[in-house]
Amino acid sequence: MKARRIGAIGYQALAMFLAVVAIVPFLWMVSTSLKSSGALLALPIEWIPKNPTLDAYRRLFAVSGMPRSAMNSIIVTASAVVLTLASASMAAFALAKIEFKGRNAVFMLFVASMMIPTQVTFIPLYLIMNDLSLVNSLAALIVPYAFKAFAIFMLRQQMMNIPDAYLDAASIDGASLGRSFFSIMLPMCRTSLVTLAIITCMEAWNDYLLPLVLMTDSRNFTLTIILNSLSGQFKTNYDLLMAGSLISILPLLLVYVVAQKYFASGLQVGGIKG
Amino acid sequence: MSASGRKGVKAAIPFLLPSLIGALLFSVLPILVSLFLSITNWTGMSPVSLTRGFFQFVGKHFVGLENFKAILSDSEFYKVLSHNLYFIVLYLPSMLLVSMACALIINSPRKTANVYRVLYYIPVLTSWVAGALIWKWLLSPTYGPINNVLALLGIEGPMWLQSEAWAMPSIVIASVWKDMGFYAMIILGGLKSIGVEYYEAANIDGAGKTQCFFRITLPLLSSVLFYVIMLSLINAFQLFPQVMVMTRDGNAGPNGATMVMVERIYKYAFKYGKMGYAAAYSWLLFAVIMIFTVIQKKGEKKWVNYES
Numbered sequence: 228m229k230a231r232r233i234g235a236i237g238y239q240a241l242a243m244f245l246a247v248v249a250i251v252p253f254l255w256m257v258s259t260s261l262k263s264s265g266a267l268l269a270l271p272i273e274w275i276p277k278n279p280t281l282d283a284y285r286r287l288f289a290v291s292g293m294p295r296s297a298m299n300s301i302i303v304t305a306s307a308v309v310l311t312l313a314s315a316s317m318a319a320f321a322l323a324k325i326e327f328k329g330r331n332a333v334f335m336l337f338v339a340s341m342m343i344p345t346q347v348t349f350i351p352l353y354l355i356m357n358d359l360s361l362v363n364s365l366a367a368l369i370v371p372y373a374f375k376a377f378a379i380f381m382l383r384q385q386m387m388n389i390p391d392a393y394l395d396a397a398s399i400d401g402a403s404l405g406r407s408f409f410s411i412m413l414p415m416c417r418t419s420l421v422t423l424a425i426i427t428c429m430e431a432w433n434d435y436l437l438p439l440v441l442m443t444d445s446r447n448f449t450l451t452i453i454l455n456s457l458s459g460q461f462k463t464n465y466d467l468l469m470a471g472s473l474i475s476i477l478p479l480l481l482v483y484v485v486a487q488k489y490f491a492s493g494l495q496v497g498g499i500k501g
Numbered sequence: 502m503s504a505s506g507r508k509g510v511k512a513a514i515p516f517l518l519p520s521l522i523g524a525l526l527f528s529v530l531p532i533l534v535s536l537f538l539s540i541t542n543w544t545g546m547s548p549v550s551l552t553r554g555f556f557q558f559v560g561k562h563f564v565g566l567e568n569f570k571a572i573l574s575d576s577e578f579y580k581v582l583s584h585n586l587y588f589i590v591l592y593l594p595s596m597l598l599v600s601m602a603c604a605l606i607i608n609s610p611r612k613t614a615n616v617y618r619v620l621y622y623i624p625v626l627t628s629w630v631a632g633a634l635i636w637k638w639l640l641s642p643t644y645g646p647i648n649n650v651l652a653l654l655g656i657e658g659p660m661w662l663q664s665e666a667w668a669m670p671s672i673v674i675a676s677v678w679k680d681m682g683f684y685a686m687i688i689l690g691g692l693k694s695i696g697v698e699y700y701e702a703a704n705i706d707g708a709g710k711t712q713c714f715f716r717i718t719l720p721l722l723s724s725v726l727f728y729v730i731m732l733s734l735i736n737a738f739q740l741f742p743q744v745m746v747m748t749r750d751g752n753a754g755p756n757g758a759t760m761v762m763v764e765r766i767y768k769y770a771f772k773y774g775k776m777g778y779a780a781a782y783s784w785l786l787f788a789v790i791m792i793f794t795v796i797q798k799k800g801e802k803k804w805v806n807y808e809s
Contacts, residue, residue, distance in 0.1 A: 234710070242606045242613065245599070246620045248678065252635045253623065255646055259638065268644050318520035327513040333521070340528040344739055344790065346763050347783040350770050351534035352527065358551050374523025394507065404506055408516070433628035435742045440771060451630045458634055458746060465638045472631035479626045487619055 253476075260284070260470040267466050283466035287474070292445050296453040297474070300432060303365055303449060307372040307431035308424050314373045315423070316416065319382035320408050324394060341376045345436060353440055367441045368449070372431070378423050385419040386412060422489045425482065432479055450475045538780035539568055545776040568781035581760050582789070584669065588761065589737045591673040596684060596733060597726070599677055603685035608692045622682040629679070633746035636675035637662060662747055668754040672743055679743075680736075684729050691725030692718070723805045731797055738790050739763055762786045 259267065261279040287293060321327075322334055352371070353362065361367035389412065397407045413420070438452045448456065454471050461467050506512060534551060541562035543549065549558050572578050607618045624632065639645050640661040648658030659667040699717045708716065741763040748754035753764050766786065770779035 238606065238609065238611070239613075241602060242617050245603055245606065245681075246617055249621050249624055249682065252632075252639055252678065255639060256635050270644065270649070272644070272646060272649050274646075314519035314523065317516040321513040321516035325507045325509075325513040325516065327508065327510045329510065330513070333517065336524060336529070337520075340524055340532075343528070343532055344735075344783075344787060346739060346741075346766055347535050347780075347787055348528065348531035350538065350776060350780055350783070351531035354534060354549060354551055355526065355530060371523070371527045374520050374527055376524075376528075379520060391507075398506060404512055405515075429626065435629055435745075436767075440767075451628045454628075454630045454634070455746060458630070458637075459749060465634075465641075468634050469638065472627075472634050475631050476627050480623070483622070483626055484619075487622075 256469045256472055259465050260473050262466050264464070264466060267464075283470040284474075287467050287470045290453075290457065292448060292453060293471075295446065296448040296450050299365055299447060300450040300475075301478075303368045304428055304431040306365075306369045308427045310369060310372045311375050311378050311427045312420055312424060315375055315378035316382050316413060316420065317408070318379045319386055320412055322379070323383045323386035324391070324412070325404075337376045337379055340374075349436055349440055352437070356441055362441055363444045363447050365447060368431075368434070368438055371437070372427065375427070378427070381423060382416060382419055385416050389415050418489070421486065425486055425489050428482060429479060535780050535783065538777050539784055540565055540781075541777040542567070543777045544774045545770065546774060562777065564777070568778050569785070571778065572782055572785060577760075577765075578785075580757070581762055581765055584759065585738055585740070585761050585789075587669055588673060588676075588740060589734065591670060592676055592737055593730065593733060595673065596677050596680055597729070600681045600684035600688055600729075603681055604688035604692055607685065607689050621685055624679050625682040627679070629742035630746055632679050633675060633743045636671070636678070636743075637747050640671050640674075663755060665755045665758045668748055668758040672740075672747055672759060675743055675747065676740065680733070684733060687729055687732075688722070688725060691722045695721045720806050724807055727797075727801055727805045731794065734793055734797070735790055738786065738793070741767070762789070 258274065258276060260283050261281070262273065262276045263278060263280050263282060266273050266276055266278065318337075322330060356362045356367045359367075361370070393411050393415075394407050397411055402410070433451060434449070435451050435455075438449045439455070442448055442452060445453070445456070450471075454468070454475055457471055458468055530551075534555075537555075537559050541559055542564045543558075543562050549555065603617075603621045607614050607621070627635075639647050642648055642658065642660045642663060645661075648661075651658040661667050661671045695718065699721070700713060703713050703717060740761055744753060744759050744761055744764050745767075748759045753760040762782070763786070766779050766782045769775045769782060
């Protein structure tokens with residue numbers, strides 16, 4: 228009995244410690260963002276600001292392009308999610324349920340493409356976008372989501388588990404292939420689609436390398452990139468930088484709270500970033 | 502099967518088209534172009550188009566394997582590589598330990614486990630730019646909370662990101678914080694798949710908790726751990742945004758202490774105007790990752806158990 232109680236205490240202690248490690252940086256971020264410039268460098272530290280102010284947020288949104296880049300991030304993320312879901316579910320359907328010559332070849336092509344890291348492709352990607360006249364346009368950040376090998380695998384896996392009988396029955400009733408795809412396959416893959424939407428949402432919202440390279444005009448900055456450039460500009464104005472960080476984290480946090488059960492299952496299926 | 506018309510290329514093409522175009526344009530083509538660029542001395546200044554005279558362009562700037570030779574004979578490459586390895590040596594064991602602890606905590610039947618599951622995952626959601634800024638401020642030598650708390654304990658904290666010796670460990674700390682929830686979730690998947698019957702049998706035999714952990718949990722988890730190590734190693738070689746944000750002053754950290762491969766590739770390409778050189782560098786990164794992956798694959802049989 229005694230050993231059991233020690234075990235319980237040890238569990239809670241370790242669990243709490245790790246929770247503190249995970250969360251305290253965010254509390255520090257919130258606390259800093261509410262400080263006046265004077266309190267920022269006060270010693271001893273004001274853990275909870277004595278005179279909390281929203282001044283940092285006011286100054287943040289006064290920075291030119293800030294509201295615009297928030298809008299840009301929303302546009303890019305929403306489009307990326309729609310494009311990934313549409314394109315990947317279609318490809319997964321073809322690979323799982325349509326028999327055609329070269330199916331294996333296409334599949335292998337998709338597998339092989341996952342082996343090459345983004346660092347190899349980002350310089351040529353810049354050239355390709357340049358040729359397509361997409362450098363400095365939000366579309367350049369969106370179109371690459373037309374092909375996400377990981378998304379195709381995940382959905383293909385799910386569709387393989389759906390018996391062919393559903394499709395055959397629909398076809399006997401005169402449904403076209405497209406119709407069966409929309410009204411049978413997609414609804415049956417609901418859970419995977421939601422999980423995938425969330426993974427893509429995270430990836431697009433937090434993307435760094437591609438927007439850093441492709442968006443050279445500050446009008447087209449996304450939130451991560453404007454934050455990056457602010458950190459060079461306002462080196463030690465941490466009240467402002469923490470306010471910006473908070474703004475960039477908040478939307479994903481809301482999505483997470485609403486849909487957190489899908490986050491976990493998505494990771495267990497894939498365990499792959501990007 | 503044929504009744505439903507699910508046969509033939511004609512039926513498949515409309516569904517495959519968006520992904521195929523995407524794959525060719527944004528994956529296959531960039532790989533080929535990158536190979537060509539890596540054998541040129543293109544600076545990024547002269548305009549180049551893939552559709553108009555790309556091969557003439559490659560011919561004009563052709564330098565053969567000079568870029569690869571130049572990189573491999575530059576001592577900077579080995580310094581940079583050693584920084585990557587140093588990061589991995591510090592990061593991998595701490596990350597494994599912490600995310601294992603997180604996974605075990607989340608896996609407990611206690612009611613509070615669900616709360617911890619949510620909390621541990623929040624750093625994963627955060628963009629690296631925001632996370633890195635937070636840590637930069639946490640580690641600020643004079644005004645940051647970490648050194649101030651250490652001072653309360655009578656310890657004089659280091660200069661963290663501003664010190665050559667502590668810059669990389671600082672980045673490791675932030676990275677473990679950011680990634681622990683991510684890998685914990687994968688390990689959790691492995692823990693959940695271990696059958697209860699193993700523990701029941703052990704219980705009957707009178708095995709304690711520690712024994713159960715080392716004799717049952719760890720061996721049965723080895724395939725998941727292998728996957729985690731493989732994945733985290735690949736990701737670790739690609740470390741970049743945290744370095745860009747946390748040690749943006751100077752070259753990359755004090756005396757270049759946090760110069761790492763992707764940071765070099767980015768800077769050679771877009772700051773120093775050496776596109777061809779950067780492209781070659783990116784293939785060397787790929788080679789390094791491949792070598793480490795193959796070595797791990799070889800070692801797999803030695804310690805990984807697969808349920809037969």
